Amino acid sequence: MTSILIACGTQKSASPTAEDFDYTVDKFADIEILRYRVPDFDSLSLKQKELIYYLNQAALEGRDILYDQNNKYNLLIRRTLETVYTNYKGDRKSADFERLTTYMKRIWMGNGIHHHYSEDKFIPEFSEKFLEASIKSLEPELIAPLLQPGEKAENLIQKLLPVIFDPTIYPKRTNQADGVDLILTSGNNYYEGITQSEVEAFYSKMKNPGDSTPVSYGLNSKLVKENGIIKEKIYKQGGLYSSAIDKIVYWLKKASEVAENEKQRDVINSLIKFYITGDLKVYDEYAIKWVQDLDSQVDFVNGFTETYGDPLGLKGSWESLVNFKNIEATKRTEIISSNAQWFEDNSPVDAKYKKEKVKGVSAKVITATILAGDCYPATPIGINLPNANWIRAEYGSKSVTIENITEAYDHAAMGNGFNEEFMWSDEERKRAKEFASLTNNLHTDLHECLGHGSGKLLPGVDPDALKAYGSTIEEARADLFGLYYVGDPKITELKLLPDKEAYKAEYYQFIMNGLMTQLTRIQPGKNIEESHMRNRQLIAAWVYEKGKPDNVIEIKKRDGESFVVVNNYEKLRTLFGQLLAEIQRIKSTGDFEGGRNLVENYAVKVDAALHAEVLERYKKLNLAPYKGFVNPVYTLETNKKGDIKDVKVTYDENYIDQNLRYSKDYSSLPTFN
Numbered sequence: 001m002t003s004i005l006i007a008c009g010t011q012k013s014a015s016p017t018a019e020d021f022d023y024t025v026d027k028f029a030d031i032e033i034l035r036y037r038v039p040d041f042d043s044l045s046l047k048q049k050e051l052i053y054y055l056n057q058a059a060l061e062g063r064d065i066l067y068d069q070n071n072k073y074n075l076l077i078r079r080t081l082e083t084v085y086t087n088y089k090g091d092r093k094s095a096d097f098e099r100l101t102t103y104m105k106r107i108w109m110g111n112g113i114h115h116h117y118s119e120d121k122f123i124p125e126f127s128e129k130f131l132e133a134s135i136k137s138l139e140p141e142l143i144a145p146l147l148q149p150g151e152k153a154e155n156l157i158q159k160l161l162p163v164i165f166d167p168t169i170y171p172k173r174t175n176q177a178d179g180v181d182l183i184l185t186s187g188n189n190y191y192e193g194i195t196q197s198e199v200e201a202f203y204s205k206m207k208n209p210g211d212s213t214p215v216s217y218g219l220n221s222k223l224v225k226e227n228g229i230i231k232e233k234i235y236k237q238g239g240l241y242s243s244a245i246d247k248i249v250y251w252l253k254k255a256s257e258v259a260e261n262e263k264q265r266d267v268i269n270s271l272i273k274f275y276i277t278g279d280l281k282v283y284d285e286y287a288i289k290w291v292q293d294l295d296s297q298v299d300f301v302n303g304f305t306e307t308y309g310d311p312l313g314l315k316g317s318w319e320s321l322v323n324f325k326n327i328e329a330t331k332r333t334e335i336i337s338s339n340a341q342w343f344e345d346n347s348p349v350d351a352k353y354k355k356e357k358v359k360g361v362s363a364k365v366i367t368a369t370i371l372a373g374d375c376y377p378a379t380p381i382g383i384n385l386p387n388a389n390w391i392r393a394e395y396g397s398k399s400v401t402i403e404n405i406t407e408a409y410d411h412a413a414m415g416n417g418f419n420e421e422f423m424w425s426d427e428e429r430k431r432a433k434e435f436a437s438l439t440n441n442l443h444t445d446l447h448e449c450l451g452h453g454s455g456k457l458l459p460g461v462d463p464d465a466l467k468a469y470g471s472t473i474e475e476a477r478a479d480l481f482g483l484y485y486v487g488d489p490k491i492t493e494l495k496l497l498p499d500k501e502a503y504k505a506e507y508y509q510f511i512m513n514g515l516m517t518q519l520t521r522i523q524p525g526k527n528i529e530e531s532h533m534r535n536r537q538l539i540a541a542w543v544y545e546k547g548k549p550d551n552v553i554e555i556k557k558r559d560g561e562s563f564v565v566v567n568n569y570e571k572l573r574t575l576f577g578q579l580l581a582e583i584q585r586i587k588s589t590g591d592f593e594g595g596r597n598l599v600e601n602y603a604v605k606v607d608a609a610l611h612a613e614v615l616e617r618y619k620k621l622n623l624a625p626y627k628g629f630v631n632p633v634y635t636l637e638t639n640k641k642g643d644i645k646d647v648k649v650t651y652d653e654n655y656i657d658q659n660l661r662y663s664k665d666y667s668s669l670p671t672f673n
């Protein structure tokens with residue numbers, strides 16, 4: 001949906017308030033594209049704005065890297081579609097052209113041919129014939145940049161068709177299914193011509209088990225076998241992806257010149273050194289400096305970071321996020337961190353499983369200024385880095401909540417009919433409207449800053465004792481810690497919530513989501529697999545069952561539809577406390593059987609009738625289950641002498657224009673790398 005404001009070309013003001021901001025940008029397939037505000041950007045100093053501008057540029061320059069990492073044909077497909085889209089001479093209102101537009105938008109959303117969340121390859125709704133004819137109708141000079149030396153348009157078409165249309169080619173981006181070669185069956189481009197066992201042998205030879213400060217082997221390279229020889233192609237200047245990395249380094253150098261302080265300059269310079277050398281020891285030096293820079297207001301992530309895209313968890317996908325600290329909101333996480341010991345001491349957990357001394361986590365609330373690479377268009381709402389375990393243990397980690405993104409989610413959800421459809425009465429809806437944003441953020445803070453860090457293992461207990469159930473139990477533990485304390489009088493005493501009733505908004509939504517509405521994301525006939533979803537159902541289903549004698553929670557029927565009703569919030573809080581105590585016991589003692597019973601009995605199975613009902617009701621609302629974002633546009637304002645006078649933020653770019661602009665201005669990689 002394009003807003004009227006955009007259609008008539010009115011430029012939105014630089015500091016719009018949440019109320020007069022239009023959060024919705026576009027909608028296609030199962031995706032809705034939103035925009036986000038950057039509140040208080042104008043309150044930053046000129047130097048800070050300049051720093052952000054350069055870091056933003058460095059962020060956008062990495063875009064092509066992720067496309068190529070996700071699949072070796074992604075850049076070719078994106079460039080071909082964009083060329084057709086921009087130069088198409090046929091009927092731009094035809095069904096086929098609209099389908100091509102949708103497919104191109106989906107490619108941008110997934111940074112390639114696979115769905116960003118399910119990671120399945122999606123197949124376009126236009127025909128092979130249509131694509132073929134569209135490519136052939138292009139002027140030769142438009143096709144030329146898409147061809148490899150010696151190729152003709154016909155070769156290009158023969159190369160593209162199977163990758164785009166054949167469901168058996170690259171069916172999944174990252175294959176996690178057991179029992180097959182995960183490298184050969186994954187569609188991404190971290191490995192080539194090599195089997196899983198060869199990869200495992202290659203890296204296990206590198207590792208030294210006695211090393212207490214191991215580098216993240218394989219993080220910044222593609223592993224290939226060429227003429228029988230296995231070698232790493234390192235992502236660095238002069239190595240793989242050099243032309244994009246050159247640009248990133250160029251902008252990082254500019255950023256370094258306007259750093260806020262010496263510590264931050266050192267952080268940026270270490271990152272530059274890493275991009276130049278590709279040396280993972282240098283990367284760790286950079287990560288250690290980065291995690292210790294707590295004074296700078298501007299901060300960033302830029303590099304080969306998360307390893308979810310590699311089935312073996314070695315290769316880092318490129319991402320960047322630039323941000324500045326939201327000083328007002330960070331007071332909230334600081335209050336929580338500074339009371340960490342009180343929360344630990346007063347939790348309902350058995351004393352022998354508690355930490356005698358809690359180490360506060362450095363946590364802050366941030367305002368994102370740009371999302372890029374694996375953070376764009378879909379983005380996390382919280383990040384906790386660095387990933388290297390030994391650095392986390394020795395130097396700690398930084399945990400952030402990206403509040404201008406959660407704000408966009410919350411506002412976009414307002415008035416979309418979801419609460420009207422699924423909440424029991426106006427009482428719940430009113431409370432949600434008034435408090436849900438606040439309590440949601442607070443629950444996330446408690447989960448991240450305290451929940452994961454609370455409790456301890458008994459001596460000799462293996463941290464991996466719960467095996468495949470470990471991550472569900474761990475998420476449940478952190479969620480329960482947060483739920484228990486959101487409803488504690490201490491929270492209003494610390495002025496973290498304005499009202500003694502506010503916590504009920506979080507409780508109701510949590511239970512409604514865990515018992516019912518999260519099922520909208522599950523395909524009919526399937527069980528729950530994802531560990532965060534399992535954890536939510538585990539908690540909701542357990543307290544529902546245990547609260548039955550006191551009628552704490554009911555599922556009531558009205559006109560044949562089911563609704564969650566919470567009758568006793570205080571008792572519900574007691575039940576959260578009981579489950580927290582039990583889950584902490586399971587974790588602390590490594591009780592595998594206990595963990596398995598909880599997960600298998602409460603977290604996995606889906607009530608088929610309720611599931612069908614929820615899906616039916618959700619479908620009527622015509623909502624997109626996944627969200628992506630467009631970034632604001634930043635412009636340098638200079639005087640006649642070329643001195644920078646200001647950096648302006650505008651919010652009127654739509655999804656298509658933004659992605660076409662990025663492809664034009666920030667695309668330095670060759671089509672094949």
Ligand code: ZN
Pocket residue numbers: 447452475478
């Ligand atoms: Zn968590």
